[in-house]
Amino acid sequence: MPELALEFFTLSNGIRVVLHRQPSVHRVSIMLNIGAGCIDERVWGTAHMLEHLMFRGTRKYPSFGAISEAFEQVGADFNAFTAREVTSFDINLPRESVADALMLLGDVMMHAKLTGIVAERDIIREEILADYDDDNALINVDDLMTSLFYGDAGHPIAGNPQDIEKITSKDVRSFYEDHYAADNMLLVCTGAIPPTRDLQQMAESALGQIAPHANRSNRRQMPDIYKNPAPGSPALLHIKDYDGATQSDVSLGFLFDGPHSPQLPALEILVRILDDGMASRLSRKLVEQLALVYDIEAYLSTALDTTLLQIRTSCRHKRVAKLLEAVYGILDDIAQHGVTDEELARVRKRLIWEHEELSDGIARLSQWISSMATQNMSCDIDARCKKLCGVSSEDVQKMAQNAIKSRPHIVAIVGEISEKRAQDLKSTIENSIKRKIKLELDKSKND
Numbered sequence: 001m002p003e004l005a006l007e008f009f010t011l012s013n014g015i016r017v018v019l020h021r022q023p024s025v026h027r028v029s030i031m032l033n034i035g036a037g038c039i040d041e042r043v044w045g046t047a048h049m050l051e052h053l054m055f056r057g058t059r060k061y062p063s064f065g066a067i068s069e070a071f072e073q074v075g076a077d078f079n080a081f082t083a084r085e086v087t088s089f090d091i092n093l094p095r096e097s098v099a100d101a102l103m104l105l106g107d108v109m110m111h112a113k114l115t116g117i118v119a120e121r122d123i124i125r126e127e128i129l130a131d132y133d134d135d136n137a138l139i140n141v142d143d144l145m146t147s148l149f150y151g152d153a154g155h156p157i158a159g160n161p162q163d164i165e166k167i168t169s170k171d172v173r174s175f176y177e178d179h180y181a182a183d184n185m186l187l188v189c190t191g192a193i194p195p196t197r198d199l200q201q202m203a204e205s206a207l208g209q210i211a212p213h214a215n216r217s218n219r220r221q222m223p224d225i226y227k228n229p230a231p232g233s234p235a236l237l238h239i240k241d242y243d244g245a246t247q248s249d250v251s252l253g254f255l256f257d258g259p260h261s262p263q264l265p266a267l268e269i270l271v272r273i274l275d276d277g278m279a280s281r282l283s284r285k286l287v288e289q290l291a292l293v294y295d296i297e298a299y300l301s302t303a304l305d306t307t308l309l310q311i312r313t314s315c316r317h318k319r320v321a322k323l324l325e326a327v328y329g330i331l332d333d334i335a336q337h338g339v340t341d342e343e344l345a346r347v348r349k350r351l352i353w354e355h356e357e358l359s360d361g362i363a364r365l366s367q368w369i370s371s372m373a374t375q376n377m378s379c380d381i382d383a384r385c386k387k388l389c390g391v392s393s394e395d396v397q398k399m400a401q402n403a404i405k406s407r408p409h410i411v412a413i414v415g416e417i418s419e420k421r422a423q424d425l426k427s428t429i430e431n432s433i434k435r436k437i438k439l440e441l442d443k444s445k446n447d
Contacts, residue, residue, distance in 0.1 A: 004359070011203055020189070027092055029190045030093070033087075033088045034179060038084055086374055090367075099202045110210055131156065139414050145253045145308075150220045179215070183213065255409065267309065285326055355381045404433050
């Protein structure tokens, strides 16, 4: 596997910088990650609202159109997203425009007007509309799952319709001043970047005046009930009865230790055994053999001291019990017997190819480096692959055992579920995992 040669330095104000030079490509990817997650917002959705308002113009480029035109005139695409742990601004641009793009980025970071909140409320409302019903109740199973595990720290990233109306300019400005600080920023540049000394001077000129001393937010932490569960702690089945839904959205969530845990490689291989192409266990069983679903996915999301494994899909309401029975059957089979040498060989090949492919796309590579560096994890692709490839069948087996036999977990369902069907689902899970289930049936839609 080709070596990922990285350079690291810090600007005078504390902004950390990571460089990966690829002289053979024609473009550059610049990402600025800000530790401005959604954990300590006074009003939910403030971090996401702030991200939107950063595009509303600066003193020099006083409107959305003006700042967009400024980036596009130097051949750059400027975008951003808000996640639970970070807000990320990303620019893809020609290599000759690096200095200009960095200056524009610095202008946005330091001199954004942060106006236009009324218009952005309408835009964000349209953005999140699909996640809520007519009563402004959440129907997104992913946000529901996260909130069940993390409480208020798992609230919807964009807020809810009621919250959006409460966000004030003062809230936005306060969040900006607390978090958009140099020592809370990570700059990642990949592609045909200039020599290091030149790039450092460009970054210093463009971003060196950003003030340090962020009031950082606390990232999501593992709840005590899951960190130190009592023996036999029940799993939770939470059902939101959504009258009129054509399918039930189903998510199973299993909480593990954080991204620096020695068990993480085995957990990642378990996820790949479950869902790493159509030949993986979930697709073969639920799509090919049982024809229960059209698509199913398993994935990990990491926080400060937690890693959440989710298995998510949708199916007809009457098929949910059979679906859960099948998923638990797959996990139980791995917990009892481990995985085959053939499965491990296929997963190892695919993860090596996937990591090699990172170098083929600078934007994707920037995102990967940003994610790893933000969590203070190693960006050494070769070492990472070797660690993952060293995971044994027994290691994967222990992770599956942990998932269904050790820590309690959560099953979240959004769909048209009667009380009788809810009780049947509770019995299905109890019979599958030989563990008590606490049932929460939210029928607020019909009250």
